[in-house]
Amino acid sequence: MSAWVLRLRAYGSLVRFSHTVFALPFAASAVLLALARPHAALTPARAAAMLVAMVTARTAAMAWNRWLDRDVDARNPRTASREIPAGVVSSRAALALTLASSAAFVGAAATLGPWPARLALPVLAVLLGYSATKRFTWASHLVLGLALALAPGGAWLAMGVAPEPGIVALMLAVLTWVAGFDVLYSLQDEAFDRAEGLHSIPARFGTLGAVALSGALHLVTVAALVACGAWLGRGAPFWAAVAVVAGLLAYEHAIVGRGDLARIDKAFFDINGWVSGAFFALVAVDAWRLAS
Numbered sequence: 001m002s003a004w005v006l007r008l009r010a011y012g013s014l015v016r017f018s019h020t021v022f023a024l025p026f027a028a029s030a031v032l033l034a035l036a037r038p039h040a041a042l043t044p045a046r047a048a049a050m051l052v053a054m055v056t057a058r059t060a061a062m063a064w065n066r067w068l069d070r071d072v073d074a075r076n077p078r079t080a081s082r083e084i085p086a087g088v089v090s091s092r093a094a095l096a097l098t099l100a101s102s103a104a105f106v107g108a109a110a111t112l113g114p115w116p117a118r119l120a121l122p123v124l125a126v127l128l129g130y131s132a133t134k135r136f137t138w139a140s141h142l143v144l145g146l147a148l149a150l151a152p153g154g155a156w157l158a159m160g161v162a163p164e165p166g167i168v169a170l171m172l173a174v175l176t177w178v179a180g181f182d183v184l185y186s187l188q189d190e191a192f193d194r195a196e197g198l199h200s201i202p203a204r205f206g207t208l209g210a211v212a213l214s215g216a217l218h219l220v221t222v223a224a225l226v227a228c229g230a231w232l233g234r235g236a237p238f239w240a241a242v243a244v245v246a247g248l249l250a251y252e253h254a255i256v257g258r259g260d261l262a263r264i265d266k267a268f269f270d271i272n273g274w275v276s277g278a279f280f281a282l283v284a285v286d287a288w289r290l291a292s
Contacts (some may be wrong), residue, residue: 022272023151025280026174027054030152030167032287033160033232041160046112050158053108053116054151060101061127061147067094067151068131078191095213102128112158119157123150138204141186145179166231173224177275178216179247183210184256185268211256218249234286241282 031050034040066073066084074085083089102124109120130147133140149171156167183201186193187210190202202210225242228234252271256264 022178022276023058023148023174024054025276026148026170027151027155029280029283030155030170031159032283033166033170033228034156034161035287036232036290037161039160046158049108049111050155052114053105053154053158056101056104057123057127057151058109060098060105060124061130061210063094063097063101064128065131067098069092070094072196072198075196076189078188078192096197098128109154113160114155115261116154119154123154126150134198134200136199138199138201140199141179141182141201142175144182145177146176148178149175164231166228169224169228169231173221173228175218176224177245177272178219180214180221180249181252181268181272183214183217184252184264186210187256188264210251215253218253221249222246234283237282237286237288237289241279244278244282245275248278 027050031042031047035042066082066089069079070084071279073079073082075156079085084091084094105124106120108122109116126143127147127150130140130143133143137143151162152174153167153171157163163169186200187198187202187207189198189208190207192198193200193203201213205213222242222245225245229238248271255271
């Protein structure tokens with residue numbers, strides 16, 4: 001395998017490109033939901049710009065997170081094999097990727113209308129600022145949720161549609177969904193976070209408290225999806241999507257149970273990928289129904 005292919009794979013692993021499955025389907029769902037509103041406009045050029053903005057924003061956030069946490073990652077046995085601590089990608093290269101991706105995000109947002117252009121820098125501040133929050137607040141999971149929730153909100157505005165309670169409810173659903181599964185994922189680092197003086201819900205409230213708070217967040221997720229569908233007047237496929245999400249989240253918590261750490265990776269990667277994918281697929285069916 002050629003050197004440039006290996007390098008490309010290293011960068012893809014650094015920013016966990018495969019994890020776009022979490023946020024991208026909800027952003028695409030927001031686009032489909034916005035199409036039912038007056039003045040919504042979707043052209044190939046606009047769709048391409050939204051995709052570029054989404055990918056570059058996430059790339060900037062992940063590269064910055066890996067750069068900022070490089071020393072902490074090196075001390076954590078679970079993360080010591082990540083690209084920067086392992087020497088596969090240099091810290092300078094990760095920082096350069098952050099800067100280039102940030103500039104590309106701002107440039108793409110500037111083509112999507114006045115509001116995306118105005119909000120690009122504040123959004124970037126949230127995306128990059130999240131990485132520092134674990135150093136001073138156990139609410140860092142909620143900040144991560146907010147960072148991903150900005151994707152459907154940004155997609156809605158990029159469609160030329162004014163904000164309304166329906167999209168706010170969808171953003172709240174994404175925020176609490178992400179925060180809830182991040183709490184479960186961070187159970188793996190509960191002891192390490194305490195030893196390092198890092199802040200997280202498991203480090204602050206213990207395993208049982210973290211599982212309970214994650215469950216509460218996911219109850220809000222389902223309630224927010226119900227509010228979104230009711231406000232936007234969606235049909236049966238949307239309600240099927242809500243039911244599927246609720247069932248998958250219940251299954252996720254059944255897997256983790258009382259802190260079964262051996263199965264957290266399955267809950268994090270497999271089930272949450274299905275949550276976003278299934279939701280988008282059924283929203284697409286609902287949008288097709290309304291357009292026919």
